[in-house]
Amino acid sequence: MASIQKIVLAGATGSLGKPMLEALLDAKYEVTVFTRLTSDHTFPPDIKVVKVDYTDVEGLTAALQGTDALIITVTTGAVGQQKYIVDAAVAAGIKRIIPSEFGCDISNPKARALPVYARKVEIEEYIEAKCKGTPTTYTYIFNNAFLDWGIDAKSLVDVPGKKIDLYDGGETRYTATPLSFVAKGTVACLQKFEETANRAVKLHGAVLTQKKLLQLAQKVVGTDGWEVKVVRTEDVERESWANLKSNPGDTFGWVVGFLKRAIFAEGYGGDFTDSNDNQLLGLKQLSDEDVVEAIRARA
Ligand SMILES: NC(=O)c1ccc[n+]([C@@H]2O[C@H](COP(=O)([O-])OP(=O)(O)OC[C@H]3O[C@@H](n4cnc5c(N)ncnc54)[C@H](OP(=O)(O)O)[C@@H]3O)[C@@H](O)[C@H]2O)c1
Numbered sequence: 001m002a003s004i005q006k007i008v009l010a011g012a013t014g015s016l017g018k019p020m021l022e023a024l025l026d027a028k029y030e031v032t033v034f035t036r037l038t039s040d041h042t043f044p045p046d047i048k049v050v051k052v053d054y055t056d057v058e059g060l061t062a063a064l065q066g067t068d069a070l071i072i073t074v075t076t077g078a079v080g081q082q083k084y085i086v087d088a089a090v091a092a093g094i095k096r097i098i099p100s101e102f103g104c105d106i107s108n109p110k111a112r113a114l115p116v117y118a119r120k121v122e123i124e125e126y127i128e129a130k131c132k133g134t135p136t137t138y139t140y141i142f143n144n145a146f147l148d149w150g151i152d153a154k155s156l157v158d159v160p161g162k163k164i165d166l167y168d169g170g171e172t173r174y175t176a177t178p179l180s181f182v183a184k185g186t187v188a189c190l191q192k193f194e195e196t197a198n199r200a201v202k203l204h205g206a207v208l209t210q211k212k213l214l215q216l217a218q219k220v221v222g223t224d225g226w227e228v229k230v231v232r233t234e235d236v237e238r239e240s241w242a243n244l245k246s247n248p249g250d251t252f253g254w255v256v257g258f259l260k261r262a263i264f265a266e267g268y269g270g271d272f273t274d275s276n277d278n279q280l281l282g283l284k285q286l287s288d289e290d291v292v293e294a295i296r297a298r299a
Helices: 017-026 057-064 076-091 115-131 147-152 179-191 210-221 233-246 255-264 288-298
Strands: 006-010 030-036 048-052 069-072 096-098 137-142 163-167 174-177 199-202 206-208 227-231
Touching: 006 017, 017 030, 017 179, 048 057, 057 076, 069 076, 076 115, 096 179, 115 137, 115 255, 137 179, 147 174, 147 179, 147 288, 163 210, 174 179, 206 210, 206 288, 210 288, 227 233, 233 255
Parallel strands: 006 030, 006 069, 030 048, 069 096, 096 137, 137 199, 163 227
Antiparallel strands: 174 206
């Protein structure tokens, strides 16, 4: 069995990177953090921090020497740039690469075909080709929507503003997973090294529908004054295609719409209830009360 001790975490200062760093330290891994040359973060003194140029394969290879696993939590806009660090990880003989995925199940053909995932699909294909015939393996982590992040960003529900969109009537089930759950699940993949090699792992936090989320949010802020809109994800997708065609550079016009289609629509693989890796990784699905607590903590 592979012994995984030394981890590099690239993007440790982000929304997911912070809880990921915490989970790795809790599990007593020896962690090195990669951060951009231009970044100016402060880290706890016992963490090794390396400033890197994410396009310099030679420099990245040198910085990755002796590392067992590489976890990448860089921002969505930098996903395409992972090719360089993948080249470096394979050259350095790293045992496991976990790229910056952490979203919908893009093995679902309908989700995979949405332009918003083009970069992530490209990176998966790149990793698979690069790892072939080498000792380097990979794991993709899927968690569908981030629960707490989605409440903060008001993309699941706007609790303070008391607004919610009921996609396709609001009864379609989908998975929503807290950041700390994603982090724990990712770390658990290192401990179940063989079982998680060269495949996608699905982490299932809570099972929600928009109607259920509304009820749970109402337990925290009451039932009065809600603005509830019914939205068809088919229309949202059509609009996103039109915006993409007319003005591809304006990502606000299409990215979010495609994400909504993938997360909330029937048939796009957003409900992990019956097919997930929680049991393998020792994770327990959240109860309704846990979701209420998550809402209360950020209301
Ligand atoms: N499922 C969901 O609902 C959901 C929601 C949001 C995000 N995600 C996914 O989760 C992953 C992590 O996203 P996040 O929101 O946690 O990221 P984030 O907070 O936006 O950024 C993470 C880190 O990336 C680094 N970074 C920023 N710009 C960069 C650039 N141009 N090149 C290289 N590194 C850069 C920064 O670290 P340094 O300053 O230290 O270099 C930053 O702290 C992404 O794959 C994203 O698509 C999923």
